[in-house]
Amino acid sequence: MGKTNKSILLFSMLIILFICISSAYASEDILDTQSITDDSSINEDDFGIDENIECSNENSLLNLESNILKEDDKPSDFYINSSKELSGDGLSPETAYKNFDYTVYDKVAISGIIHLSEGNYGVPEGSPYNTNYYIIGQEGTVINSCWxxxxxxxxxxxxxxxxxxxxxxxxxxxxxxxxxxxxxxxxxxxxxxxxxxxxxxxxxxxxxxxxxxxxxxxxxxxxxxxxxxxxxxxxxxxxxxxxxxxxxxxxxxxxxxxxxxxxxxxxxxxxxxxxxxxxxxxxxxxxxxxxxxxxxxxxxxxxxxxxxxxxxxxxxxxxxxxxxxxxxxxxxxxxxxxxxxxxxxxxxxxxxxxxxxxxxxxxNSTDRPVIKTNLGLVANANTLVISLTDESNNPLVDYEVEIVTNGRVSYEYTDNNGKIILSNLLGNYSFEITYPGDEYEGYAPSKVFKNFTFEKSKLSTVLTAPKVTANYNIAKNLVVTLKDSNNKALANKKVIVKVGSISKVLTTDSKGQVSLNVATLVPKTYTASISFAGDDNYKSSSISSKVTVSKGVSKLIAKAKTFKAKVKTKKFSVTLKDSKNRVLKGKKLTIKVKGKTYTATTNKKGVATFKITKLSKKGTYKSKIVFKGDKWYKAISKTVKIKIK
Known part of the structure; x- marks a missing residue:
C-alpha cells in the first residue's frame, strides 16, 4: 500500500468515527455512546478501517456492514489481469479484475484462489487475520513488489x-x-x-x-x-x-x-x-x-x-x-x-x-560424513570380548553399547582399547549387541547377533615333536610329548599321529609321550600331523612335524668261483642283505660276464642264482654283479672273478 493511500484511509477513518459519535449523541434511541471496542479496533495490518465497525444510528450512510459481502457469497476463485482497460467482477478470466490491491482480499472467500494473468503485479497488504489465500500465476506472471x-x-x-x-x-x-x-x-x-x-x-x-x-x-x-x-x-x-x-x-x-x-x-x-x-x-x-x-x-x-x-x-x-x-x-x-x-x-x-x-x-552443510563402525565378538575361555572400532579399525573409546544377554538388557562403556569384556560365562548364550551411533561425531550405528556355548574353564595344552631323519627299515621313532600350559606332562591322553600311510591313536605314557616307528615308510620326506582332541579338563592342540626317511643300505655277498669248461650251464649264486644282515628277497640283480648280461631274482633267503651259458673257453673272467636299487634300497655293485678250467 502506498503512503498516499494510507494517509487517505487514516483521514477517512477519523471522519467515520466523528460522524458515528455525532450521530450517537443526536439520536433519541441511542442506548449508550459509541466507543472503539476490541472488536471495532483499527486493523493494524491493512492500516484501514475494521470491516466490523458500526455506528449506533442504523440509518447512517456510513454503516459499513451493509457494504460487505457475506463470506458465503464470496467466490473461491478470483481472476486479475493487469492488461485490461476496464476492471471486471473478477469471476472469470474474461471478466478479470484489473488491479491487485488490498480490496481484492474482501472479494475472495477465505482460502480462495487469486489467479494472476501474464503481467507485472505488486502484492498488497491488508489480508484479514485468520485467512489463507492462494496466488497462482502463469508463464509471464511477474511480481515486482511484495511488502x-x-x-x-x-x-x-x-x-x-x-x-x-x-x-x-x-x-x-x-x-x-x-x-x-x-x-x-x-x-x-x-x-x-x-x-x-x-x-x-x-x-x-x-x-x-x-x-x-x-x-x-x-x-x-x-x-x-x-x-x-x-x-x-x-x-x-x-x-x-x-x-x-x-x-x-x-x-x-x-x-x-x-x-x-x-x-x-x-x-x-x-x-x-x-x-x-x-x-x-x-x-x-x-x-x-x-x-x-x-x-x-x-x-x-x-x-x-x-x-x-x-x-x-x-x-x-x-x-x-x-x-x-x-x-x-x-x-x-x-x-x-x-x-x-x-x-x-x-x-x-x-x-x-x-x-x-x-x-x-x-x-555450507550440517551433514556429517558417515563413518562406518564394526562390533566384533571373540569368545575366549569363559569370557566374551566385545570390540567397537571405526571403518579404519581404530578403537572407539568410552562409547555406550547395549548388550542383550539371553533377553536381559545391560549397558556398558568401551575401555581405552575400545573393548568390553564379559567374564565368568558358562553355558549357552544368545547375544544381541547394539551400538546406536553418534550423529555429532558422524559414527554410524552397528549391531551384531551371535550365539556362544561356554564350557568349564580348561587348561591349554602344548604338543611337541622334533623332526626325525631315518633310514628305511632301520627303526627310528617320531617322539611326541603332550604337556599342559603349566609344563606338566599329561599321561593317559589319546594322541592322533598321521604320517604317510600310518595313522594311529596312541596313549601317552607317564612322561606324556608317544612314539611311532617311521622307518617302515617308503623313503621320502613327510609332514606328520599330530593332534590332541582335548577333554573335560584340557583344551585341544595340534602341531605338524617333518619326517625324512632315506633309502636303506644293502650289501652283496659274492665270492670268486671256478667252473669246469665241459659244464654247459654254470650256476653262480650271490646273496643280498641289508645293513642289519637281513636277507632281501624279491630283488632283481644282474651279472655281466664276457659281454653278456644275465638276470636273477633273490629268493626268500636273499639268494639270486645266475645261469651262465656260452662260457666254455678256459680262462679267468671278471664279472660285475649289480643291484640297481629300488624305492626302498640304494643301488650296490660288486666285481668277482669266474675261472673256467
Missing part, C-alpha cells in the same frame, strides 16, 4: 499467502516510508523497503522463481525487541523454487526516512549484505530448491535462536537443494548454529562439514 510489515506488533496473525508458479523480481531498494499519526490512535512506525519484506504472517512459495530478489523478515523485532514477552514465529516455506542472478549491490547500503508530511530523516545504513535476511523470530524452510549465480556475503543471514509460546522454533532449514556458480562466504551466516540445518544438498564448490568455533558461523 508486509507487522505495524509494530509481535504477533503472527495466522495469515498465510501461498504463491504458486509465480516469478519475482524484487531487488533491494533504499527507500523507507515513515508514518506518524494521532498518538491517541496509536500509529507510529518505520518500515524499510528491502526487496520482499515479510512480517506478521506465514508464506508458502511453490514452483516459484526469484530473479535478483532479496528478502527481509523480522525487522520490527530486531529493531525494537519485545521486552514484555515472546514474539510469535513467522514461517516462509519454499518448495521447488529457483533463486537466480542475485548480486549484492554495495551502493544500496543506506536509506532515507521519508515522512508522510514531507520531511526526510537522516540516512541510516542496512545491517546485512546477504540475499535473505532472517531476523529474530523468522523461520525459513527450503526444499528441492536451486540457487544459481548468487554473489553476496551469504545466501541467508540468520539471527535464529528463538521459540514462541506455541513451541514454534525459528532458524533456517535447507534440504535437497543445489548450489551452483555461487560467490559466497557460506550458504548460511548463522548466529546460533543449532538453529541451522543444511542437509542432502549438492554443490559445485568444495564444502567443509566443520562448523566454525566462533560466531557468526558460516555454514
Amino acid at each position: 508486509f510489515d507487522s505495524m509494530g506488533t509481535y504477533k503472527n496473525f495466522n495469515q498465510t499467502l501461498t504463491f504458486i508458479n509465480v516469478s519475482f523480481e524484487v531487488p533491494s531498494s533504499g527507500q523507507v516510508w515513515y508514518s506518524s499519526g494521532n498518538d491517541d490512535i496509536g500509529f507510529s512506525d518505520t518500515i524499510i523497503f528491502y526487496g520482499i519484506s515479510m512480517d506478521g504472517r506465514d508464506f508458502n512459495f511453490i514452483n516459484c522463481t526469484f530473479i535478483n530478489t532479496s528478502f527481509v523478515s523480522g525487522q520490527h523485532q530486531h529493531v525494537e525487541p519485545n521486552r514484555d514477552g515472546l514474539t510469535d514465529i513467522c514461517t516462509a516455506i519454499f518448495e521447488n523454487c529457483k533463486f537466480l542472478n542475485y548480486t549484492y549491490d554495495p551502493t544500496i547500503n543506506s536509506y532515507d526516512v521519508h515522512t508522510s508530511w514531507g520531511t526526510i530523516i537522516p540516512t541510516e545504513e542496512y545491517e546485512t549484505t546477504s540475499m535473505i535476511t532472517s531476523f529474530e523470530c523468522s523461520k525459513f524452510i527450503f526444499n528441492n530448491c536451486t540457487f544459481d549465480n548468487v554473489s553476496c556475503d551469504a545466501i541467508v543471514d540468520s539471527y535464529g535462536g528463538n521459540t514462541d509460546y506455541y513451541g514454534r522454533i525459528d532458524g533456517v532449514y535447507i534440504y535437497n537443494s543445489t548450489f551452483t556458480n555461487c560467490d559466497i562466504n557460506g550458504v548460511v551466516k548463522a548466529r546460533n548454529s543449532p538453529y541451522c540445518i543444511i542437509s542432502n544438498c549438492t554443490y559445485d564448490f568444495p564444502v567443509s562439514y566443520d562448523v566454525p568455533l566462533v560466531g557468526p558461523f558460516y555454514i
Whole structure:
C-alpha cells in the first residue's frame, strides 16, 4: 500500500468515527455512546478501517456492514489481469479484475484462489487475520513488489499467502516510508523497503522463481525487541523454487526516512549484505530448491535462536537443494548454529562439514560424513570380548553399547582399547549387541547377533615333536610329548599321529609321550600331523612335524668261483642283505660276464642264482654283479672273478 493511500484511509477513518459519535449523541434511541471496542479496533495490518465497525444510528450512510459481502457469497476463485482497460467482477478470466490491491482480499472467500494473468503485479497488504489465500500465476506472471510489515506488533496473525508458479523480481531498494499519526490512535512506525519484506504472517512459495530478489523478515523485532514477552514465529516455506542472478549491490547500503508530511530523516545504513535476511523470530524452510549465480556475503543471514509460546522454533532449514556458480562466504551466516540445518544438498564448490568455533558461523552443510563402525565378538575361555572400532579399525573409546544377554538388557562403556569384556560365562548364550551411533561425531550405528556355548574353564595344552631323519627299515621313532600350559606332562591322553600311510591313536605314557616307528615308510620326506582332541579338563592342540626317511643300505655277498669248461650251464649264486644282515628277497640283480648280461631274482633267503651259458673257453673272467636299487634300497655293485678250467 502506498503512503498516499494510507494517509487517505487514516483521514477517512477519523471522519467515520466523528460522524458515528455525532450521530450517537443526536439520536433519541441511542442506548449508550459509541466507543472503539476490541472488536471495532483499527486493523493494524491493512492500516484501514475494521470491516466490523458500526455506528449506533442504523440509518447512517456510513454503516459499513451493509457494504460487505457475506463470506458465503464470496467466490473461491478470483481472476486479475493487469492488461485490461476496464476492471471486471473478477469471476472469470474474461471478466478479470484489473488491479491487485488490498480490496481484492474482501472479494475472495477465505482460502480462495487469486489467479494472476501474464503481467507485472505488486502484492498488497491488508489480508484479514485468520485467512489463507492462494496466488497462482502463469508463464509471464511477474511480481515486482511484495511488502508486509507487522505495524509494530509481535504477533503472527495466522495469515498465510501461498504463491504458486509465480516469478519475482524484487531487488533491494533504499527507500523507507515513515508514518506518524494521532498518538491517541496509536500509529507510529518505520518500515524499510528491502526487496520482499515479510512480517506478521506465514508464506508458502511453490514452483516459484526469484530473479535478483532479496528478502527481509523480522525487522520490527530486531529493531525494537519485545521486552514484555515472546514474539510469535513467522514461517516462509519454499518448495521447488529457483533463486537466480542475485548480486549484492554495495551502493544500496543506506536509506532515507521519508515522512508522510514531507520531511526526510537522516540516512541510516542496512545491517546485512546477504540475499535473505532472517531476523529474530523468522523461520525459513527450503526444499528441492536451486540457487544459481548468487554473489553476496551469504545466501541467508540468520539471527535464529528463538521459540514462541506455541513451541514454534525459528532458524533456517535447507534440504535437497543445489548450489551452483555461487560467490559466497557460506550458504548460511548463522548466529546460533543449532538453529541451522543444511542437509542432502549438492554443490559445485568444495564444502567443509566443520562448523566454525566462533560466531557468526558460516555454514555450507550440517551433514556429517558417515563413518562406518564394526562390533566384533571373540569368545575366549569363559569370557566374551566385545570390540567397537571405526571403518579404519581404530578403537572407539568410552562409547555406550547395549548388550542383550539371553533377553536381559545391560549397558556398558568401551575401555581405552575400545573393548568390553564379559567374564565368568558358562553355558549357552544368545547375544544381541547394539551400538546406536553418534550423529555429532558422524559414527554410524552397528549391531551384531551371535550365539556362544561356554564350557568349564580348561587348561591349554602344548604338543611337541622334533623332526626325525631315518633310514628305511632301520627303526627310528617320531617322539611326541603332550604337556599342559603349566609344563606338566599329561599321561593317559589319546594322541592322533598321521604320517604317510600310518595313522594311529596312541596313549601317552607317564612322561606324556608317544612314539611311532617311521622307518617302515617308503623313503621320502613327510609332514606328520599330530593332534590332541582335548577333554573335560584340557583344551585341544595340534602341531605338524617333518619326517625324512632315506633309502636303506644293502650289501652283496659274492665270492670268486671256478667252473669246469665241459659244464654247459654254470650256476653262480650271490646273496643280498641289508645293513642289519637281513636277507632281501624279491630283488632283481644282474651279472655281466664276457659281454653278456644275465638276470636273477633273490629268493626268500636273499639268494639270486645266475645261469651262465656260452662260457666254455678256459680262462679267468671278471664279472660285475649289480643291484640297481629300488624305492626302498640304494643301488650296490660288486666285481668277482669266474675261472673256467
